[in-house]
Structures are given as structure tokens and as C-alpha cells.
Amino acid sequence: MINIIRADFYRIFNGKGIYITVILFLLLCYATSIGEQVYIGVAVEDLDVEEDSLSRAGTLNQEEEVETKNKLGRDIPFVVSRTHDNSLYFYLALLFFVIGADFSAGTVKNTLASGVSRLKYYLAKGIELFTLVLVFMLLEYIVPTLFTTSLYGFGEPFDGQYFTDVMTIFGVQLLYSIAVVSCGLFFALWTKKTAVINSLYLSLCLIPIIAIMILSAYDVNLLELSKYEMITNIRMSANLLELPSEDVLRMILVGVTYLAMSIVGSVLVFRRTEIK
Amino acid sequence: MNEIVLKITGLTKKYKGVVAVDNLDMTLYSGDIYGLIGKNGAGKTTLIRLITSLSKADKGDIMLFDEEKKSKLDQARRRIGAVVEMPAFYPNLSAMRNLEYYRRLKGIPDKKVVNKTLKMVGLEKVGNKKFKNFSLGMKQRLGLGLALLNNPDFIILDEPINGLDPVGIIEIRETIKSLNQEYGITMLISSHILTELSMVATRYGIINDGMLIKELDTNELDEKCKKSLVLTVDNVASAAGIIETELQSFNYKIISMQEIQVYDYLDNPSEVIYKLSQSGVRVSKFTEMGDSLEDYYISLVGGAVS
Numbered sequence: 001m002i003n004i005i006r007a008d009f010y011r012i013f014n015g016k017g018i019y020i021t022v023i024l025f026l027l028l029c030y031a032t033s034i035g036e037q038v039y040i041g042v043a044v045e046d047l048d049v050e051e052d053s054l055s056r057a058g059t060l061n062q063e064e065e066v067e068t069k070n071k072l073g074r075d076i077p078f079v080v081s082r083t084h085d086n087s088l089y090f091y092l093a094l095l096f097f098v099i100g101a102d103f104s105a106g107t108v109k110n111t112l113a114s115g116v117s118r119l120k121y122y123l124a125k126g127i128e129l130f131t132l133v134l135v136f137m138l139l140e141y142i143v144p145t146l147f148t149t150s151l152y153g154f155g156e157p158f159d160g161q162y163f164t165d166v167m168t169i170f171g172v173q174l175l176y177s178i179a180v181v182s183c184g185l186f187f188a189l190w191t192k193k194t195a196v197i198n199s200l201y202l203s204l205c206l207i208p209i210i211a212i213m214i215l216s217a218y219d220v221n222l223l224e225l226s227k228y229e230m231i232t233n234i235r236m237s238a239n240l241l242e243l244p245s246e247d248v249l250r251m252i253l254v255g256v257t258y259l260a261m262s263i264v265g266s267v268l269v270f271r272r273t274e275i276k
Numbered sequence: 277m278n279e280i281v282l283k284i285t286g287l288t289k290k291y292k293g294v295v296a297v298d299n300l301d302m303t304l305y306s307g308d309i310y311g312l313i314g315k316n317g318a319g320k321t322t323l324i325r326l327i328t329s330l331s332k333a334d335k336g337d338i339m340l341f342d343e344e345k346k347s348k349l350d351q352a353r354r355r356i357g358a359v360v361e362m363p364a365f366y367p368n369l370s371a372m373r374n375l376e377y378y379r380r381l382k383g384i385p386d387k388k389v390v391n392k393t394l395k396m397v398g399l400e401k402v403g404n405k406k407f408k409n410f411s412l413g414m415k416q417r418l419g420l421g422l423a424l425l426n427n428p429d430f431i432i433l434d435e436p437i438n439g440l441d442p443v444g445i446i447e448i449r450e451t452i453k454s455l456n457q458e459y460g461i462t463m464l465i466s467s468h469i470l471t472e473l474s475m476v477a478t479r480y481g482i483i484n485d486g487m488l489i490k491e492l493d494t495n496e497l498d499e500k501c502k503k504s505l506v507l508t509v510d511n512v513a514s515a516a517g518i519i520e521t522e523l524q525s526f527n528y529k530i531i532s533m534q535e536i537q538v539y540d541y542l543d544n545p546s547e548v549i550y551k552l553s554q555s556g557v558r559v560s561k562f563t564e565m566g567d568s569l570e571d572y573y574i575s576l577v578g579g580a581v582s
Contacts, residue, residue, distance in 0.1 A: 007381035011366060014373060106364035110422065113328035113360060114382055115353030275330040276361075 004116065004124035012097045021093045025136060028090070029144045032083050073149030074156060077141050077166045081238040084173050085231050087140055088180055088205050092198060094132045095184045099125050103192045109275050118270050122189065126263075129185060133177050141170060165241055172237040172248075175255040176230055180204065182262040189270040205231060228254050278305035280342070281430050281462045282327065287336030289322055289486075296322040298486035300336070304430075304464060304479075309456050311477030312466040313573055319486040320466040321361060324434050327464075328358050341429070354382070357428035359436060363419025367408035371399055371418055374407055375425060382426045389425060397421040398447060412439030420448065424455070430462045431455070437472055445472060452476050474569040484577050497569065504529075505538045505545050507552070508561035512536055515557045522551045537565070 012018050102108045111121060156162070187200040208229045216223040226232040233251050240248060282304040289297040297319045304310050314320045325331040327338060329350070337344060340352040365374040375390045394400045397417040402410075410418065416439055423431050436452075437445045453476055455461045467473045473480075480497060482490040509515045515536050519528050527539040541548050542564070549559050 003381050003383045007377050010380055011369065011373075011377050015368060101366065105366050106362075107366060109328075109330050109360055110364060110378065111381060112330060113353065113356070113358045114378075114426070115350050115356070116381075117350045272332050275325075 001120045001124045001127075004111070004121065005128055008098065008124070008128055011101075015097075017093070018097055021090060021097075022136075022139070025087070025090050026139065026143055028086065029080065029140050030147060032080060032086075032144060072152050072155035073145050074154050074158070074162060076145040076148045078169070078238065080141055080144060081169045081173060082235070084137075084140065084177075084238070085205075085234045087136065088177065088231075088234075089202075090136065091133060091177065091181050092184070092201050094129060094136070095181060095188065095197065095201065096194065098128045098132065099185060099188045100194045100197055103188065103197075104194045106276065108192075112275055119267065122185075122266055122270055126182070126185060126266075129181050130178050133181055134174065137170065137174055137177060141166070169237055169240050172240055172251060172255065173234055175252065175259070176234045176237065179255050179258040179262065180230055182259050182266070186262045186266045186269070189266050189273065192273070192276070227251075230255070230258060278307055280304070281306050281308070281340070282464070283337075283339040284323075284327075285337045285339075287323070287326060287338065288334050289326060289331060290334055295486050297326065297333075300483075300486070300488050302481060302488055302491070304462060306429075306462055307456065307460055307478075309452065309463045309465065309476050309478045311473040311480045312464060312483060313470060313473065313480060313569075314466070314483035315577065316468075318483045320483055321434055322486075323483070324358070324360055324432055324464070324466060328356070328360055328432060329353065330360060354426070355429045356432060357423030357426060357430075358432040358434075359416075359419040359423050360432070360434050363415050363422065365407040365415075365418060365422075368406055370404045370406055371410070371414075371421075372403040374418070375421060378422055378425055384426055393421045393425050396424060396451070413441060413444050416440055417444070417448075420451070428461065430464070433463065433465045435467055436465060437467065437469060449476055470569045470573060480569070482573060482576055490576055497572065503539075503542050503564060503566040505542065505548060506531065506563045506565050507536050507538065507548070507559050508534055509536060509552065510534070510558045510560070514555070515552055518552055518555045518557060519548070522555065523548065 096104075102111070108121075112118065183204055184197065184201045187204075188197045191197060191200070209226070209231045212222060212226045212229060212232075215225075227247075227250065233254060236243070236247075237251060240251075243251075280303060282302070284300060284302040287297055287300045287302075288295070300319075300323065302323075312320050312323070322331065326333050327340075338349065340349055341355060343349050343352040365371075366377070369377065371394060372390055375393060379387070379390055391400065391403070394403050397420050399414060399417055399421065402414065407415070407418070416436060420433070420436060423433065433452075437448055440448060449472060452463060452465070456463060456476075465473065465477065474497075477494070479493045480491070481488050507515065512530055512533060512535070516528065516530060519525055519536070519538060523541065525538070525540040529537045529539075531537050538548060545562060545564070549562060552559050
């Protein structure tokens with residue numbers, strides 16, 4: 001299994017794709033941290049809104065305002081956690097590097113025909129994916145923090161409570177990130193077609209949350225379903241420290257359930273699948 | 277007796293009700309070059325896929341190097357090198373990087389093996405060329421290189437000379453022969469090009485509709501494809517009688533109303549013609565014939581087994 005991981009990392013890091021992905025990802029992290037530094041209010045006069053509506057709203061004749069909020073280095077991990085779900089789209093690239101490329105090139109047969117068991121192949125791919133997700137998440141949290149610290153300073157001293165708070169949110173978001181890519185890995189082993197993998201993965205990230213929003217317009221009780229939806233939980237985990245403990249526990253259990261189901265599904269589906 | 281490298285018992289595989297491999301038994305011994313012959317859709321590639329675990333059998337057992345248990349079979353497969361269908365590599369990696377990837381994957385410690393392998397298959401000058409820019413023949417060679425990378429004891433080649441030019445075909449043939457003769461590597465080769473197969477194989481398996489209908493070695497094949505005299509005569513019945521009584525031979529076959537095939541007196545055909553002529557049977561034509569592997573295969577698959 002370790003040989004597969006070493007060979008795959010040799011292949012991935014000898015290509016250009018991973019470096020392009022890292023650069024774009026860091027740009028996203030940079031943009032996220034910088035974006036939170038500036039808040040621009042829109043001049044109400046410029047809006048095409050009826051005058052009496054505006055006066056009722058009490059916002060008529062407000063001046064355009066530009067407000068700069070100087071976030072410090074210590075604030076950035078919490079800022080990043082609020083937009084972490086954007087990173088999921090980059091993890092699609094990781095899915096391609098690790099396993100999509102194998103099915104696209106047809107090289108899975110070479111590996112399995114050389115005496116590598118399907119379970120070992122799956123475990124190796126899983127470990128590679130989860131490792132890359134962890135590395136990307138560390139980049140996501142650390143790089144903007146360092147950048148902002150270099151500009152505006154870190155703020156209050158780095159203490160144990162701060163570290164625990166950050167790591168708690170990081171941990172839950174890591175769990176969900178791994179669960180999402182694990183579902184992507186399941187799609188890969190099930191369909192073995194890159195285009196279908198991409199479609200299913202993006203659908204997983206977009207459709208449930210949109211569907212719940214639409215359904216809850218007809219029945220607000222259906223909004224409860226969002227507690228069991230991954231993207232919503234990733235966004236909610238940014239406010240983890242303010243949530244009641246039962247919500248936190250539910251959030252963790254939901255993430256673990258998705259992860260476990262995707263692992264079991266992957267093993268079952270890959271065990272007997274025909275490899276072309 | 278040589279060690280058994282591969283033993284297949286009762287192997288069956290169905291795809292949506294269609295039987296691709298049907299209760300197949302097969303044995304390969306150490307040192308064999310086993311030629312697997314069959315038409316398109318006969319089950320050759322399915323059989324190879326079952327042996328290399330790319331497909332799971334519905335019934336039956338596979339034993340590799342005396343290992344039958346699933347956990348040990350994977351270990352045994354590490355002694356195999358295989359090219360199944362079209363060779364597959366990462367298109368944006370060079371030949372060298374592709375082989376280096378597999379060197380690491382297979383845990384081969386010797387870093388020089390990549391260059392050695394490229395040289396063995398005649399690709400040492402294009403090692404830095406990306407796989408996507410390779411011709412079909414170059415891809416086949418690289419596939420063979422992958423099969424040879426870990427110094428296997430058993431190589432499986434599925435249509436290895438597809439797309440090769442005549443020089444390439446000869447080179448692959450010589451490589452196969454030397455690997456077998458110098459290193460004792462056992463081989464299973466499937467091919468449609470029977471003439472090429474007949475130049476390298478030491479045993480043959482003829483597969484049709486998923487069943488192994490005939491297994492024979494080169495001696496048996498020579499016997500089946502043996503040379504004969506084909507005589508065109510005016511009276512086949514009389515000719516048969518004369519061959520039996522005057523020439524004391526029952527080793528003949530009536531092909532048609534005017535043709536008789538005689539398997540004896542090959543070094544003295546004039547004796548046969550003389551005896552027939554003396555007895556009033558006119559011989560208008562005679563030809564020396566020898567069935568090729570192709571002819572034998574067609575005779576088996578096309579009709580009753582002779």
C-alpha cells in the first residue's frame with residue numbers, strides 16, 4: 001500500500017496540475033482574507049428604488065461609505081472557516097489527480113494485475129486524498145493568517161484557548177471535507193468515468209442544499225433537513241463555538257455517518273466491479 | 277514433470293446471461309509458451325482478465341504457483357507481468373516516468389531497471405517522449421516493457437503484436453523466445469495471428485464460445501497438421517481400394533468425389549502414382565500439402581473435430 005502512495009505522489013508532483021491548483025487555491029485563500037478586510041457600502045442614491053420606499057426604510061440620502069475593517073492575524077482562521085465550503089470545488093481537482101487520472105488513462109488494470117488487492121488500492125487512494133485535503137486545509141488556514149499577520153499583526157497572544165477553538169472548528173471542517181471527498185471517491189469507484197464523477201461530485205455539493213431551500217419555501221419545517229446536509233454543516237461549523245453541545249454532537253455524527261457510508265459503499269462497489 | 281504455473285478448474289464467467297467463459301479447465305507448466313487461439317469474442321481476453329483479477333469469476337478456481345487462497349493469490353500475482361488489451365499509461369508522462377512510476381509501485385529497489393527495460397524493448401531513444409505522442413507500435417513495446425519490469429516468472433500477453441510493423445513483430449518474437457529460453461519465463465500469449473503464434477508457442481489452447489475445445493502441444497499439432505499428398509483421380513473408390521491392398525496403407529482420407537489425401541509415402545509419391553496408374557486409376561494431378569495451424573483451427577472451429 002505504501003508503494004502505491006509513494007508512486008502516486010511521484011506521479012502527481014511530477015505533473016504541472018497540482019502546482020497550478022495550489023497557486024489558484026492560495027489565490028482564493030488570499031482573496032478570502034483580503035476580502036474580509038474591506039466592506040463597501042453601496043450608495044443608496046444609486047439604487048433604482050422608489051423614493052417613498054426608501055424613506056420608509058429610513059435609508060434615503062445616505063452617503064456612500066467605505067469601511068475598512070482591519071482584521072488581525074488571529075481572526076483569519078475564523079474568517080476562513082466561514083468560506084471553507086468554497087474549497088470543496090478545488091478538492092475535485094485532487095480527486096482527479098489521485099483517482100480520476102487512473103480511470104481516465106485506464107491504468108487501474110496495470111496496478112490490480114500486478115498483485116495489488118482492491119482493498120489495498122482503495123485504502124491507498126483514500127489515504128492520498130485525505131492527506132492532500134489536510135494539506136490544502138492547512139494552507140487555507142495558515143497562509144492567509146501569516147499574510148494578515150505580516151500586514152496588521154497577530155493581535156492577542158497565541159494561547160491554549162485560542163488554539164483549542166481554532167482546532168475544534170478545523171477538526172469538524174476537516175471531517176466534513178474528508179467525508180465529501182470520500183463520497184467523490186465512491187462515485188469514482190462506482191462509475192469509473194471522469195465526467196460522471198465530476199457531475200456527481202458537483203451535484204453533491206450543490207443540489208441538496210438548493211433542494212432544501214426550495215422545499216422549505218413550501219414547508220418551513222423541511223428546513224430541518226439542512227441539519228443533515230453536508231454543505232450546510234460545513235458553513236454552520238464556522239459558528240461551532242456558539243452552538244449548543246447537542247447540535248455540535250449531531251453535526252459530528254452526521255459527518256461520521258457520511259464518511260462511514262461512503263467507505264462501506266466504496267469497498268462493496270469496488271470489490272466486484274469489472275476493470276477495463 | 278515441470279512445476280504447474282497456472283491451473284484453472286471449472287472457470288465460468290457470465291455477462292448478463294451470456295456465457296463468456298464456460299466451465300474451462302487449463303494447465304500451464306513452467307517453461308511453456310502457451311498460445312491461446314480463438315476468434316473475436318471467443319473468450320480469450322475474458323480468460324486473461326479472470327487470471328489477472330480484473331474480472332471476478334462466477335464459478336471455478338484459479339491456482340497460480342500452487343497458491344489457491346485469495347489472500348495468497350494476490351501475492352502470487354506479483355510474480356506475473358501482464359499486458360491486457362491495449363497498453364495503458366499516463367499520457368502526459370514520458371515513457372521513462374511511466375516505468376519509474378511502476379517501478380515504485382511494484383517496490384523494485386533497482387533504479388537502473390527502467391533504463392534496462394527501455395533498452396530491452398527498443399525504446400531507449402524515446403524514453404523522454406510523452407506516452408500520448410507514441411505510435412501504436414511504441415505503445416505495445418512499452419506495454420511489454422511494463423510486463424518485464426519486475427523480472428516476472430510468468431508473462432501474460434494479450435495480442436502483443438497488434439499494430440507492430442514487420443521488424444517490430446520479428447523483434448517481439450525474438451524477445452519472447454529469448455526470455456523463455458534464457459530465463460525460463462512461462463508465457464501465455466493470445467493472438468489472432470496464428471502464423472506468428474506457431475513460430476513461438478510450445479503449447480496451444482483453442483478456445484471457442486468460452487470453451488477450451490482443444491489443447492495440444494507442438495508435437496500433437498505437427499501430427500494433426502501433418503503433410504500429405506492430395507491426388508486428383510478419376511475413380512476415388514478404386515483409388516482407395518488400391519491404396520489399401522497394393523500400398524498396405526489405411527492412412528488416407530477421401531476429400532471429394534475426385535480427390536484423395538494420402539498421409540504415407542510422402543518421400544516417394546511416384547510409388548503411389550505408379551501403383552494407381554498400373555491398376556487403371558488415372559491421376560490427373562497431385563500436390564504435396566501440409567495443414568497450417570490456421571487450417572487446423574478452422575477445421576476445428578468450423579466443423580467437426582478431426
